[in-house]
Amino acid sequence: MTEENSIPPVDKADHPEREAGKIPPGEQTVNKNIILREHLREGVSIEKLGEKYQIHPEEITKWKQELIDNALESFIESKEGEVTKPESKAKIIFKKILSFVVFVVIVLFIYFFFFGKKEEDTLEGSVLSDIPVTTYKISEQDLSELINITGVIMPNSDVNIVSETEGIILSENVHIGNYVSNGTVLVHVDDIVARANLEKAEIQYQKCKRDYERKKALYESNAISASELDMSRLEMQAAESDLTSARKMLSDKRIKAPTSGIINSKSIYKGTYVTVGTVIANIVDISTLKVVVNISEKEALYLTTGQLVEISTDLYSGQKFTGTIDNIASNADEAHTFRIEIKLPNNREYPLKGGMFARINFQMFTDDKGITIPREALMGSVRDARVYVIENNTAHLRTVTIGRELGSRLEVLGGLKNGDEVVTIGQNNLNENTKVKVVNK
Numbered sequence: 001m002t003e004e005n006s007i008p009p010v011d012k013a014d015h016p017e018r019e020a021g022k023i024p025p026g027e028q029t030v031n032k033n034i035i036l037r038e039h040l041r042e043g044v045s046i047e048k049l050g051e052k053y054q055i056h057p058e059e060i061t062k063w064k065q066e067l068i069d070n071a072l073e074s075f076i077e078s079k080e081g082e083v084t085k086p087e088s089k090a091k092i093i094f095k096k097i098l099s100f101v102v103f104v105v106i107v108l109f110i111y112f113f114f115f116g117k118k119e120e121d122t123l124e125g126s127v128l129s130d131i132p133v134t135t136y137k138i139s140e141q142d143l144s145e146l147i148n149i150t151g152v153i154m155p156n157s158d159v160n161i162v163s164e165t166e167g168i169i170l171s172e173n174v175h176i177g178n179y180v181s182n183g184t185v186l187v188h189v190d191d192i193v194a195r196a197n198l199e200k201a202e203i204q205y206q207k208c209k210r211d212y213e214r215k216k217a218l219y220e221s222n223a224i225s226a227s228e229l230d231m232s233r234l235e236m237q238a239a240e241s242d243l244t245s246a247r248k249m250l251s252d253k254r255i256k257a258p259t260s261g262i263i264n265s266k267s268i269y270k271g272t273y274v275t276v277g278t279v280i281a282n283i284v285d286i287s288t289l290k291v292v293v294n295i296s297e298k299e300a301l302y303l304t305t306g307q308l309v310e311i312s313t314d315l316y317s318g319q320k321f322t323g324t325i326d327n328i329a330s331n332a333d334e335a336h337t338f339r340i341e342i343k344l345p346n347n348r349e350y351p352l353k354g355g356m357f358a359r360i361n362f363q364m365f366t367d368d369k370g371i372t373i374p375r376e377a378l379m380g381s382v383r384d385a386r387v388y389v390i391e392n393n394t395a396h397l398r399t400v401t402i403g404r405e406l407g408s409r410l411e412v413l414g415g416l417k418n419g420d421e422v423v424t425i426g427q428n429n430l431n432e433n434t435k436v437k438v439v440n441k
Helices: 032-042 046-053 057-080 089-124 192-220 226-252 297-301
Strands: 131-137 145-162 167-172 185-189 254-256 261-266 279-295 308-312 320-328 338-345 357-364 369-374 386-391 394-399 401-406 409-414 421-425 436-438
Touching: 057 089, 131 386, 145 261, 145 401, 185 279, 192 226, 226 254, 279 357, 297 338, 308 338
Parallel strands: 131 436
Antiparallel strands: 131 421, 145 279, 145 357, 167 185, 185 254, 261 279, 279 338, 308 320, 308 357, 320 338, 369 409, 386 394, 386 421, 401 409
């Protein structure tokens, strides 16, 4: 098949540009192969190349058809020119399939470069509209503030067991981690001397008691004076006091748990010599916990005992606990903060222990009213705050003045009014005057 390598210049009547003299002399003839190579190499639409070299549109259409015809003719000639050789059926089938695949690839390649580029140009010119957004409608409300403070969980009671006697420990029943009830005997100290002193005190008391009863009978018969009876009564009372002390000293030889709880630590063992004041063990009660936090003077004014607060921990992510404010200090510390204690029942399913950190959330209610926006509506920083406001399904960027940060909300001091609708989701896709579609749920 023959093919001319050049195309005569287009008639000036069909191309007024040539009449206007925009094409320099000597460039009236354009090599078709040059245009096709530029088309394939640069990926430029053949229509645009036609405009560049001022080729008549009818010629461009003819070139497209010739390329397709040439590809088809080359495929047919290659099939007709094959030399017949004795080949296996599998090889013949493979060649036919390969030839068909090559033909399809050539046709798709030509179609892509001739027609695909035009579709891309059309897509480039398209403009997105009706961007879907979620909005929040502003209304005046109470400016309650969500307070978030970190505190420390503490046991309800933390008690050291202290010895009130002295001597060698004969036996002990102190095991760390064990739960003990109030009054449980934990340590037995040598009590031989204490028992002997108790017996002596009992004997002395009984003697003084008998003497007093005898002298009382004598006094009633006027055999002795009243002063002698009084002296006998005092001796009996002194002996009774000594007996009470002896009993207490013997009782102290058995050291008991002063409260119910879990043994947290111990500092003695069998054979240890203890004196008055020796710490035996430490017991903590975590059946009920208390969370201790320090709050500012402003926050202290809006909190009251009995108020419920929400508590969370890192240990149980997502689990919320409810506590009750049990005590608020009446006097500030050196840092001008007030200590508050929050009572928290220990949950058996999610047990907590003393020393853990906790986050306390509670609402601080005020008498102020105003307008707020969700924090996610903000574009930029708090100091350079902007939001998108929707009017007639059109987005408008507006500068606003932010006041207090109320947890997840921001107080608006200026730039917005009651009833305005601000974008909370989708604002990153917006520009001034962008058409939107509100998709609030």
